[in-house]
Amino acid sequence: MKNSQIASILRELANYLEIEGENPFKIRAYKKAARVVESLGEEIEQMVKNREDLTKLPSIGKEIAAKIEEIVKTGRLQKLEELKRKIPPSLVELLSLEGLGAKKIKALYENLNITNYEELKEAALSHKIRELPGFGPKIEEKILKGLKLLKQEGFRFLYIEVEEVAKELKEYIKSFSLVDRVEVAGSFRRAKESIADLDIVVSTNSPKEVIDYFLEFKAIEEIIVAGETKGRVVLDNKLQVDLRAIKPLHFGAALHYFTGSQSHVVAIRQLALDMGLKINEYGVFKGEKIVASKSEDEVYGALNLAYIEPELRENRGEIEAAKSNRLPILIEQDDLRGDLHMHTIYSDGANSIEEMALAAKEMGYEYIAISDHYSTIALLKGLNPKKILKEFEEIDRLNSKLNISILKSLEVDILEDGSLAASDEILKRADIVVAAVHTKLRLSKKEQTKRVVRALLNRYVNILAHPMNRLIRKRDSIDIDFKEIFKVAKDNNIFLEINSQPTRLDLNDILAKEAKEMGVRFAISSDAHNIKELEFIKYGINQARRGWIEKKDVLNTLPLEELLEAIKR
DNA sequence: GCCGTTTTCGGCCCGACTGTTTTCAGTCG
Numbered sequence: 001m002k003n004s005q006i007a008s009i010l011r012e013l014a015n016y017l018e019i020e021g022e023n024p025f026k027i028r029a030y031k032k033a034a035r036v037v038e039s040l041g042e043e044i045e046q047m048v049k050n051r052e053d054l055t056k057l058p059s060i061g062k063e064i065a066a067k068i069e070e071i072v073k074t075g076r077l078q079k080l081e082e083l084k085r086k087i088p089p090s091l092v093e094l095l096s097l098e099g100l101g102a103k104k105i106k107a108l109y110e111n112l113n114i115t116n117y118e119e120l121k122e123a124a125l126s127h128k129i130r131e132l133p134g135f136g137p138k139i140e141e142k143i144l145k146g147l148k149l150l151k152q153e154g155f156r157f158l159y160i161e162v163e164e165v166a167k168e169l170k171e172y173i174k175s176f177s178l179v180d181r182v183e184v185a186g187s188f189r190r191a192k193e194s195i196a197d198l199d200i201v202v203s204t205n206s207p208k209e210v211i212d213y214f215l216e217f218k219a220i221e222e223i224i225v226a227g228e229t230k231g232r233v234v235l236d237n238k239l240q241v242d243l244r245a246i247k248p249l250h251f252g253a254a255l256h257y258f259t260g261s262q263s264h265v266v267a268i269r270q271l272a273l274d275m276g277l278k279i280n281e282y283g284v285f286k287g288e289k290i291v292a293s294k295s296e297d298e299v300y301g302a303l304n305l306a307y308i309e310p311e312l313r314e315n316r317g318e319i320e321a322a323k324s325n326r327l328p329i330l331i332e333q334d335d336l337r338g339d340l341h342m343h344t345i346y347s348d349g350a351n352s353i354e355e356m357a358l359a360a361k362e363m364g365y366e367y368i369a370i371s372d373h374y375s376t377i378a379l380l381k382g383l384n385p386k387k388i389l390k391e392f393e394e395i396d397r398l399n400s401k402l403n404i405s406i407l408k409s410l411e412v413d414i415l416e417d418g419s420l421a422a423s424d425e426i427l428k429r430a431d432i433v434v435a436a437v438h439t440k441l442r443l444s445k446k447e448q449t450k451r452v453v454r455a456l457l458n459r460y461v462n463i464l465a466h467p468m469n470r471l472i473r474k475r476d477s478i479d480i481d482f483k484e485i486f487k488v489a490k491d492n493n494i495f496l497e498i499n500s501q502p503t504r505l506d507l508n509d510i511l512a513k514e515a516k517e518m519g520v521r522f523a524i525s526s527d528a529h530n531i532k533e534l535e536f537i538k539y540g541i542n543q544a545r546r547g548w549i550e551k552k553d554v555l556n557t558l559p560l561e562e563l564l565e566a567i568k569r
Numbered sequence: 570g571c572c573g574t575t576t577t578c579g580g581c582c583c584g585a586c587t588g589t590t591t592t593c594a595g596t597c598g
Contacts, residue, residue: 029570
């Protein structure tokens with residue numbers, strides 16, 4: 001049972017309790033615990049097997065620990081089953097409608113016996129809902145609208161899918177004369193791999209005018225909120241955008257609040273309370289007096305904390321690190337001197353070696369590695385012994401001609417038994433070897449771990465590409481003992497890839513952080529299949545930063561000579 | 570339900586907006 005599955009059961013329980021009218025703080029406790037479980041590097045299932053004490057985890061006490069153990073051991077939760085018998089599951093689904101919370105849903109159920117979307121729609125159309133106390137015609141309208149817009153539960157956009165519109169919105173708002181500053185905050189600013197909605201913070205002395213201007217943006221399909229300082233819309237691609245207009249004096253505090261994450265902000269506010277201060281989106285207050293608000297620097301400073309980069313704000317230890325000045329100095333794109341994973345027309349890429357090299361040179365790189373597929377799958381149009389020797393010869397020729405160093409490499413398939421698709425004879429001719437799993441993704445954890453470990457023990461392998469083999473929104477990670485892989489990587493001088501393809505971003509943030517803590521080092525690579533995709537490297541940098549990765553942790557920040565020295569094993 | 574160098578009981582982040590009511594509850598992030 002995966003951590004994410006355990007988390008979703010806890011969350012489901014919280015939803016049922018909410019409908020039941022349970023103590024709101026109890027509900028929050030379950031949701032908080034779900035978040036902790038979800039963002040845990042370690043696997044809960046393993047911890048339970050090892051009889052570790054789950055109450056050592058933050059926000060998990062005796063009750064929830066027992067429930068988690070029940071879930072892991074039996075695959076279900078008695079308490080949840082009971083609630084499901086009592087409350088129709090279709091009723092809980094109604095929570096996903098905008099504007100309908102537990103209290104209203106309960107009232108609809110008790111008074112009109114509404115249990116699902118269909119009955120809700122009927123009641124709204126026949127105007128039965130407006131007659132209930134606390135309800136009215138506007139709510140009927142909102143329900144009907146909501147049913148039409150009905151969001152897929154938990155749907156998130158890829159970062160790359162919102163990047164363009166985020167930029168457009170920022171420029172659109174910036175061009176308004178009454179606007180002082182604009183930032184896209186929220187999970188976008190924290191550079192999460194996927195984004196549920198955009199949060200924009202605007203500094204202005206004329207909030208209302210800015211909101212009105214915002215509501216004129218061309219791609220708006222639906223206006224949900226139109227207040228004095230706050231607007232919320234849904235764009236025609238179904239992306240929700242929130243905008244908050246705030247006076248310049250308060251901009252830093254507001255930016256901090258709207259950048260989140262929620263649990264980072266809550267923890268920061270709690271810390272402030274402990275210090276006798278109070279924080280809201282307008283500033284840090286000592287009594288009635290504002291002591292910090294203009295910049296985020298000020299806000300952190302007021303709490304005696306070093307500035308925390310947005311990518312770190314997940315309440316995963318960054319506040320403690322800031323207290324004791326142990327924050328990492330996060331890697332930046334400019335730190336990279338080369339790119340160690342890309343494809344050409346020798347396999348499934350679209351450009352020649354020379355075109356890739358020239359484009360890389362253009363980006364300021366000193367070296368690249370050409371790592372075409374060496375595979376037994378015909379689909380990947382992979383290399384064979386003859387073809388790769390030809391490719392290496394071409395690289396030799398180009399190296400004497402171009403003003404960038406091209407390393408001979410290959411992305412060699414790890415076969416089911418952990419052997420490699422290319423012979424050692426081939427591998428030893430390469431300057432650097434990237435190994436990857438592409439097939440047999442559903443092996444048991446034990447088999448998968450054994451397989452990859454064997455591959456890493458091959459003395460010619462240097463980098464393990466996309467270790468999770470997940471595709472965001474499409475395919476989960478392979479089932480593998482990452483701790484074991486990290487240990488073997490560390491012991492054998494294997495570098496773990498942070499793959500920059502927007503659907504991969506693999507390793508992810510949590511595992512990268514865990515690997516780093518174990519002393520493993522990384523290669524941040526584009527895995528480009530054409531010259532344009534070389535730019536994807538920025539997404540890999542994002543993910544690496546979220547994983548607390550520093551320049552010194554990354555192989556391709558080294559000058560070529562040092563790199564070649566560093567990969568020796 | 571969780572948590573605790575002021576606490577094992579009594580707190581729990583905090584404010585905007587909406588729609589319903591005529592001062593506020595519910596919802597949301």
